[in-house]
Amino acid sequence: MNIDPILKNDWHPVAAVRDLPDETITPVRLLGEELLLWQSGDRIMAWQDICPHRGARLSLGKVCGNTLVCPYHGLAYNPEGQCVLIPAYSTPKPPPNMRVKAYSCVERYGLVWVNLGETETALSSDKIPPFLEWEDANFRKFLCGPFRYQSSGLRAMENFIDVSHFPFVHDGFLGDVNHTKVSTYEVTTDAEGISLNNLKVWQPDPDGTGIGGEVTYNYRIWRPLTASFAKAAQGGKLGLFFTITPLEEEMCLGWMWIAMNYGQDIPEEDLRQFQETVVQQDIPIVESQRPKRLPLDLTAEVHLACDQSAIAYRKWLKRLGVTYGTV
Numbered sequence: 001m002n003i004d005p006i007l008k009n010d011w012h013p014v015a016a017v018r019d020l021p022d023e024t025i026t027p028v029r030l031l032g033e034e035l036l037l038w039q040s041g042d043r044i045m046a047w048q049d050i051c052p053h054r055g056a057r058l059s060l061g062k063v064c065g066n067t068l069v070c071p072y073h074g075l076a077y078n079p080e081g082q083c084v085l086i087p088a089y090s091t092p093k094p095p096p097n098m099r100v101k102a103y104s105c106v107e108r109y110g111l112v113w114v115n116l117g118e119t120e121t122a123l124s125s126d127k128i129p130p131f132l133e134w135e136d137a138n139f140r141k142f143l144c145g146p147f148r149y150q151s152s153g154l155r156a157m158e159n160f161i162d163v164s165h166f167p168f169v170h171d172g173f174l175g176d177v178n179h180t181k182v183s184t185y186e187v188t189t190d191a192e193g194i195s196l197n198n199l200k201v202w203q204p205d206p207d208g209t210g211i212g213g214e215v216t217y218n219y220r221i222w223r224p225l226t227a228s229f230a231k232a233a234q235g236g237k238l239g240l241f242f243t244i245t246p247l248e249e250e251m252c253l254g255w256m257w258i259a260m261n262y263g264q265d266i267p268e269e270d271l272r273q274f275q276e277t278v279v280q281q282d283i284p285i286v287e288s289q290r291p292k293r294l295p296l297d298l299t300a301e302v303h304l305a306c307d308q309s310a311i312a313y314r315k316w317l318k319r320l321g322v323t324y325g326t327v
C-alpha cells in the first residue's frame, strides 16, 4: 500500500468511543490497514489485526482480563502487544518477537484517533486538530456520523469547503435556488493550513423566523482530512468540526461534531435529522465524481472564480506531498 508520509504520520479518527463496548474487540480500517481496537481499564489499544504466530485475525479472539487472546492457538497478549502466555507449554517464556504491531492511539472529542507513523514529532497528540468549541460549556454538542462515502476522503473534504453547490444540492436546507450568486471571499494559506473567510451564502431560514437571509461562513482547514467552520446563527454561533477516516484510497467515513450556543429548546433529534439529510444529499454527488481520487494537477478540471477554496486546497495538498486518494 502506497501511503504518503503526510497521511501516514497524521492522526485520524477511526471510531467513536460510544461505539466501543467494554470487553469487546472492534475491527476498524485506516489507510487500507486492518486494525483492531480493544480496551484495558482506561487504555485503548489500536493493533494490527494479525497474530504474529500464524497470521490469524486477532479481532476474532477475546479479551481475557488485561490480555487479548488469539482465537487460533490461544496466545495471550498484554496491552503493550507482548505475548505473555503460550498455552501449549507450561513454562517457556514467550520470545520478545512474539509481539503484535501496536499503533499510537488516543481519545479526543469522543473519537478514537490513530496514527500509523513512527516518528516522535508526528506522534505528538498536539497534532490532533483543535475543536475550538469543545471546552466551552455554553455550546451544546452532538456527534453525527459516521457517514460512508465510496470516494476519496479528499473529494469528501473538498465538498465540505464548496459553497457554490448549496443552492442546488441543498435547496431549502442550506441554500436557495433563487439565490445562487457567490461573492468573493478571502483565502489564506499558511504553514499550518488554510483559512477561508467571509463566505456569504443565502440561506432559507437563518434566524428560525422562516425568512431567508445572508449568512457568513468562516472555515479553517486544519489537516488534509479535518476542517471546521463557524457561522452566526439565531443570535449565537454554530460551529461544525468535520473529520474524515480514510478507509481506502476511494472509501472514507465522515464524522461531524455540531456545536451551538443557541436554540437550547430545539430537539437534538431534529438537528440530527437536518444534518443527516444534508449529508445524504451530498453523498451521491461526491460518489458520482470521476475520477474518485482528487486531481491535484490544476489543469485536470476546469475551475470557476468561486472555486478558490478548492484551488487552495489542491495546491496545499500538492505542496505537502499528499498522494493517497489523489490522482
Ligand code: FES
Pocket (backbone or CB within 6 Å): 051, 052, 053, 054, 055, 056, 070, 071, 072, 073, 074, 075
Ligand atoms: Fe494466533 Fe497461533 S495464530 S496463536
Ligand code: CO
Pocket (backbone or CB within 6 Å): 159, 165, 169, 170, 278, 282
Ligand atoms: Co453539501
